[in-house]
Amino acid sequence: MPSVDQIIAFVSPFVQAYGYIAVFVLSILEAMPLTGIVVPGEIIIVLGGFFAKTGDLNLIYVILSAGIGAIIGDFIGYILGYKFGENLLRKYGKYLFFKEAHFEKTKKLMHEHCGKSLIIGRFNKVTRAFIPFIAGSSKIPFFKFMIFNIIGGISWAIVYVGVGFIFGKSWEVASKYLGRFILIAIVLSVIIIFTYRIINKHKHIFAKYHLHVLMINIAALYLLGKMIDDAAKGELMARIDYWINIKITVLWHPYFIKFMMAITQIATPSTLITVSAALFLTLAYQQKIYHYFLLIFSIVGGVWLEMFMKGIVERERPTNALFFVDNYSLPSGHATMAFIFFTMLLYSFKDDFKSALKKKLFIAGCIFSFLLIGFSRIFLNVHWLSDVIAGFALGLFWITLLILIFKYVISTRKKTSPLQNPTDLNMIK
Structure with missing residues (x-):
């Protein structure tokens, strides 16, 4: 019976061959306007940290790939904003509820708080994609932009790759006590519950009946994970199996x-x-x-x-x-x-x-x-x-x-x- 380690081993050749490229390219795309909203760059970066912990990737290289990709993506956004941003915002901003008065106010804030906007804004998915574009549109000096761009890009890479790396270490520790398949069931349960809450918060479509369905769903998932883990480890359920x-x-x-x-x-x-x-x-x-x-x-x-x-x-x-x-x-x-x-x-x-x-x-x-x-x-x-x-x-x-x-x-x-x-x-x- 394969463990999760064997499943990871199955994807390891693909991770080793294309891991750095995926982290680099998606870091660029996530930092650019429009593509940054839809590209799941954060998830890939965190996974890069996870596979650094498993030994499939090098931690320093993953951080450099993510950081350099983020810096290049922000640079592209800045150039696009510098060359086309002001005209685009003045012409089409009204369709995005972004009036000219808002643009002037944004320019002022960008000049007053450039460093804070570029560094802190990078850790928010929406602002991350547009802050460099707005910085270019606001004609922030290139040298000043690049200093904060480098600081923000490297900081972002270290944090998100570090989250994946720590998760990989925590996974090893937790799985020894809980069982790997139980841990997978817990992770899936959290994702399902989180999705349920987000949908119900915005749509208000679920009734009390569906909450009961959700509880049964989570219980069934846990039971499935428990059966697999006990069978794999030869624990209580496996001993009952042999007795019966x-x-x-x-x-x-x-x-x-x-x-x-x-x-x-x-x-x-x-x-x-x-x-x-x-x-x-x-x-x-x-x-x-x-x-x-x-x-x-x-x-x-x-x-x-x-x-x-x-x-x-x-x-x-x-x-x-x-x-x-x-x-x-x-x-x-x-x-x-x-x-x-x-x-x-x-x-x-x-x-x-x-x-x-x-x-x-x-x-x-x-x-x-x-x-x-x-x-x-x-x-x-x-x-x-x-x-x-x-x-x-x-x-x-x-x-x-x-x-x-x-x-x-x-x-x-x-x-x-x-x-x-x-x-x-x-x-x-």
Whole structure:
């Protein structure tokens, strides 16, 4: 089973070959007007520091690449501003709510606080791209500009490369105590929560229901990371895996074996994908467009994620399985696809039952179905218990993430969108 170190080793040749070039070029682009707003230079610079800690790049060379690139980018911005800036701002500034009076005030401030503006402004993504341009437009003396440009560019490079370097060192320390995959899950969780908060702060589109979805999503991601880390380190869950693997053979009665074999053969991922076609048609016929697209993305994404995770983890299957399977074990493909299929079945039709009893039986039947499929894999010893739990966790993480993404997409689309059918929107809550 590869560790994150092995994943890093996989990209190391590319980093070693193109790392300095990427840092240099993106530092230039990020410092220039317009391109500086969209180019993710900061992220690349931080990654440069991270790979300096891993030994793939030289720390001093990364700082020099970032610093020189930033200085050149600011220089280009200054020249553009010096030659064309004043005319452009006077002619087109009104379209950007930048009046001539604002320009005169900006020029005065630039002359009075040139050093502070150039150095401090470089650490803000928006001002970083335009401060050199404004300095040129304001006809700041070139020698004065270059002094502060060099100080600001080198300071910026040292800070952001240093953040990546420290993160790389902290990663090594934290991963020893938390586990590398748990740490990845924590980082992803922070990104998801931060994105959720930013979107809701500006759009106000998420309800209390979606907060619960977010909490389930984070819990599923943690559980998935925990299963992988325990399997990798041979910790508690791995020991439980081995215990169940031995004890389950007590239940190996011919009738039970035939029954579980039938379950596992009927509920293969390929079979569930085929059966999903019927579900697609039903949802389309009933005009449940939201659920139709959610099912498509759930199935396609689930298949890809399950295969991707197996390729990353590379966990071997139990050696005492009742039949041979030639691919990797974690997460269980049967568990992942069964969870996605029956959860989508439940999510799509649970509100169609008028009888409370029938609704409860339907919910219980869906839950029992994916649990039975998961148990069949453990019973036949073709999977460890943690493989099945990881499959369920992966399916839950993916579906809940899609629900949040779909809510955002639907809320930002025009009313003419095919997803904006009133019969579907009331299902999103």
